[in-house]
Amino acid sequence: MKKILLFGTILFLAGCEIYIFDEQYVEWDDRDLFVGSYRVEEYSQTTEQFYTYDMHIQKSCCQQQEIRISNFYGVGLDIYAVVYENRITIPLQKSKGYEIEGTGKMTSERLVLTFIARDLNARIVFTDFVDAEGWPY
Numbered sequence: 001m002k003k004i005l006l007f008g009t010i011l012f013l014a015g016c017e018i019y020i021f022d023e024q025y026v027e028w029d030d031r032d033l034f035v036g037s038y039r040v041e042e043y044s045q046t047t048e049q050f051y052t053y054d055m056h057i058q059k060s061c062c063q064q065q066e067i068r069i070s071n072f073y074g075v076g077l078d079i080y081a082v083v084y085e086n087r088i089t090i091p092l093q094k095s096k097g098y099e100i101e102g103t104g105k106m107t108s109e110r111l112v113l114t115f116i117a118r119d120l121n122a123r124i125v126f127t128d129f130v131d132a133e134g135w136p137y
Contacts, residue, residue, distance in 0.1 A: 030083045031059045031067050033106050038134030040111075042074065045129040055134060072100065073117050073130070090115055097121035102130075110135055 034057050042051045053074030060066035065083050072079045077095040081088040081104070090113075092101040102115020111134035119126040 029059070030065065030085055033086060034067055034083060034088065034111065035059060036136045038111055039137055040074070040132050040134040042130055042132040045131065046127065073098065094120070 036057060038055045038057070040053055040055045042053070043049075044051070051074055053071060055072060055074075056070045058068050058070075060068050060080060063080075063082075067081050067083055067088065068078065069081060070076075070078050072095075075096070075098070077098055077100065079090060079093055079095050079100050081090045086106045088104045090100060090102040090104070092099065094100075097120050099118040099120060100115060102113060104111060104113040104115075106112075113130070113132040113134070115130050115132070117128045117130060119128070
Protein backbone atom coordinates (compact mmCIF):
# COMPACT_ATOMS: atom_id res chain seq x y z
CA MET A 1 0.00 0.00 0.00
CA LYS A 2 2.85 2.34 0.83
CA LYS A 3 4.43 1.62 -2.55
CA ILE A 4 1.22 2.51 -4.34
CA LEU A 5 0.84 5.73 -2.33
CA LEU A 6 4.50 6.67 -3.00
CA PHE A 7 4.11 5.86 -6.70
CA GLY A 8 0.89 7.92 -6.88
CA THR A 9 2.55 10.90 -5.17
CA ILE A 10 5.55 10.78 -7.52
CA LEU A 11 3.23 10.51 -10.53
CA PHE A 12 1.15 13.45 -9.27
CA LEU A 13 4.22 15.67 -8.69
CA ALA A 14 5.68 14.76 -12.08
CA GLY A 15 2.53 16.10 -13.73
CA CYS A 16 2.72 19.47 -11.94
CA GLU A 17 4.38 22.52 -13.36
CA ILE A 18 5.87 25.12 -11.07
CA TYR A 19 5.89 28.76 -12.12
CA ILE A 20 8.06 31.35 -10.41
CA PHE A 21 7.27 35.00 -11.04
CA ASP A 22 10.02 37.45 -10.27
CA GLU A 23 8.62 40.63 -11.75
CA GLN A 24 9.19 43.90 -10.00
CA TYR A 25 6.42 46.45 -10.09
CA VAL A 26 7.63 49.60 -11.82
CA GLU A 27 5.49 52.68 -11.49
CA TRP A 28 5.34 54.78 -14.66
CA ASP A 29 6.15 58.45 -14.23
CA ASP A 30 4.91 60.65 -17.10
CA ARG A 31 7.78 63.07 -16.43
CA ASP A 32 10.32 60.46 -17.60
CA LEU A 33 9.21 61.16 -21.16
CA PHE A 34 10.48 64.76 -20.90
CA VAL A 35 13.60 64.50 -18.72
CA GLY A 36 16.84 65.27 -20.56
CA SER A 37 18.69 67.85 -22.62
CA TYR A 38 17.28 69.34 -25.82
CA ARG A 39 18.57 71.29 -28.78
CA VAL A 40 15.76 73.81 -29.35
CA GLU A 41 14.91 75.63 -32.56
CA GLU A 42 12.56 78.47 -31.86
CA TYR A 43 10.55 80.66 -34.21
CA SER A 44 9.32 84.04 -32.99
CA GLN A 45 6.03 84.95 -34.65
CA THR A 46 6.56 88.48 -33.37
CA THR A 47 10.03 89.14 -34.82
CA GLU A 48 9.81 86.47 -37.57
CA GLN A 49 13.27 85.15 -36.63
CA PHE A 50 14.70 81.76 -35.70
CA TYR A 51 16.82 81.11 -32.61
CA THR A 52 18.68 78.00 -31.47
CA TYR A 53 19.75 77.09 -27.94
CA ASP A 54 20.09 74.21 -25.46
CA MET A 55 17.47 73.56 -22.80
CA HIS A 56 17.46 71.07 -19.91
CA ILE A 57 14.55 69.35 -18.16
CA GLN A 58 14.56 67.49 -14.87
CA LYS A 59 11.95 66.19 -12.44
CA SER A 60 10.86 68.48 -9.66
CA CYS A 61 11.94 67.35 -6.23
CA CYS A 62 8.77 68.48 -4.55
CA GLN A 63 5.74 68.08 -6.83
CA GLN A 64 4.57 64.75 -8.27
CA GLN A 65 3.67 65.95 -11.80
CA GLU A 66 6.08 68.88 -12.10
CA ILE A 67 9.23 69.32 -14.18
CA ARG A 68 11.87 72.05 -13.98
CA ILE A 69 13.11 73.60 -17.23
CA SER A 70 16.39 75.49 -17.28
CA ASN A 71 17.59 77.92 -19.96
CA PHE A 72 14.03 78.29 -21.20
CA TYR A 73 13.63 80.81 -24.05
CA GLY A 74 17.42 80.74 -24.47
CA VAL A 75 17.93 83.54 -21.93
CA GLY A 76 18.64 81.47 -18.82
CA LEU A 77 15.10 81.34 -17.43
CA ASP A 78 14.32 78.65 -14.87
CA ILE A 79 10.64 77.73 -14.99
CA TYR A 80 8.35 74.85 -14.10
CA ALA A 81 5.68 72.97 -16.02
CA VAL A 82 3.01 70.43 -15.14
CA VAL A 83 3.02 67.08 -16.96
CA TYR A 84 0.01 64.97 -17.89
CA GLU A 85 0.75 61.95 -20.08
CA ASN A 86 2.65 63.34 -23.12
CA ARG A 87 1.58 66.97 -22.60
CA ILE A 88 2.90 69.81 -20.51
CA THR A 89 1.29 73.01 -19.31
CA ILE A 90 3.44 76.00 -18.47
CA PRO A 91 1.33 78.05 -16.08
CA LEU A 92 1.70 81.82 -16.04
CA GLN A 93 4.86 82.60 -14.06
CA LYS A 94 7.59 85.19 -13.70
CA SER A 95 11.30 84.48 -14.02
CA LYS A 96 14.12 87.03 -14.26
CA GLY A 97 11.90 89.82 -15.54
CA TYR A 98 9.89 87.70 -17.98
CA GLU A 99 6.33 86.38 -17.84
CA ILE A 100 6.00 82.95 -19.43
CA GLU A 101 2.93 80.87 -20.26
CA GLY A 102 2.29 78.06 -22.72
CA THR A 103 1.76 74.42 -23.60
CA GLY A 104 3.71 71.58 -25.14
CA LYS A 105 3.69 67.93 -26.05
CA MET A 106 6.07 65.11 -26.89
CA THR A 107 5.63 63.66 -30.37
CA SER A 108 7.92 61.15 -32.04
CA GLU A 109 10.87 61.85 -29.74
CA ARG A 110 10.47 65.59 -30.33
CA LEU A 111 9.26 68.23 -27.88
CA VAL A 112 6.87 70.79 -29.40
CA LEU A 113 6.17 74.02 -27.48
CA THR A 114 3.90 77.01 -28.04
CA PHE A 115 4.22 79.85 -25.55
CA ILE A 116 4.32 83.56 -24.94
CA ALA A 117 7.25 85.38 -23.39
CA ARG A 118 6.63 88.87 -22.09
CA ASP A 119 9.74 90.96 -21.38
CA LEU A 120 8.83 93.08 -18.37
CA ASN A 121 12.26 94.75 -18.29
CA ALA A 122 11.86 96.46 -21.67
CA ARG A 123 10.93 100.14 -21.74
CA ILE A 124 7.79 99.11 -23.61
CA VAL A 125 6.54 95.67 -22.54
CA PHE A 126 7.38 93.29 -25.38
CA THR A 127 5.27 90.17 -25.92
CA ASP A 128 6.80 87.41 -28.03
CA PHE A 129 4.60 84.65 -29.48
CA VAL A 130 6.82 81.59 -29.93
CA ASP A 131 6.71 78.15 -31.55
CA ALA A 132 9.59 75.86 -30.63
CA GLU A 133 10.78 72.31 -31.29
CA GLY A 134 13.35 70.49 -29.21
CA TRP A 135 15.34 67.39 -30.09
CA PRO A 136 16.91 65.33 -27.30
CA TYR A 137 20.65 64.81 -27.33
